[in-house]
Amino acid sequence: MTEFDRLFQQTRQALASMRSTGQAPDDGTGVQPARGTGSAAGGQVEVVAVGQRVESVTVDPRALRMGAEMLGEQITLAVNAALDDLRLQAGDAVDAPAVDPVALGQQLDELQNESVRSMAAMTDALTDAVRRIQQAAR
Template sequence: MTGAVDPSGLTRMLSQTMSALGRFQEGGGRADSDRTAEPAEPLEGYAEAAEGQIIVRTAPPGRVSGMVIDPRAVRLGSEVLAEELTSAVNASLADLQAKSAELSGDTDFSELNEQLKGIQETAGAQLTAFTNALVDAQERIANRGGR
């Protein structure tokens, strides 16, 4: 016969799993030891055009978060100004995309994977113990003739 089953064990395993996932989401996939005390710099794309007269900043998921147009840029004419603005926006979005790809490429889920394997093994053992306890209880009831 198996020992007493902790009914809160499965809930504890689920809580540990959710906690591990939460830590990795908050840290961008980095382990606690890799984090710094300072918050991470927000992800931002940046580009200049028209010899620095136009500055564009972009932010996820692909929106323009800021634009500076030097008054001298207006003298370029509407057609050239439109081309320079388009160029700056596209370059800033490309910069944002490159930075996003760099961040996601650095994500290492090996520690999370190990934690989840441990949680899975423990949860499996807990389920086995619970099932064995149910089988033992059923056998005891059957041996007593249903009384």
């Protein structure tokens, strides 16, 4: 595998990871983003997450009796469970690191530089081949 192929493959994997976790914009294909769900307090608090954002929080009125601090903890548990579920559906491990846009940018820069070098080498080779053909024809 050439350096170009390696860089290109790494970049594609990083972009695929970003898309699978809902960080990429909708491309109009009709594919629905993954939905993660989580609950706490025996189902009295339910959360739905889509594209790493919380879409909805549903709190059963009975849960309001547990007090503000306890309710806050239960909402936090439900949100984290929904985000974990979303990551699992996207095929990532629960503790997988997020894609680093700076590193992705550096990979794209390397990819661009390698492609420029490859194209320059190809152009030189073609120019040399044409020159040899012209010399042989004389």
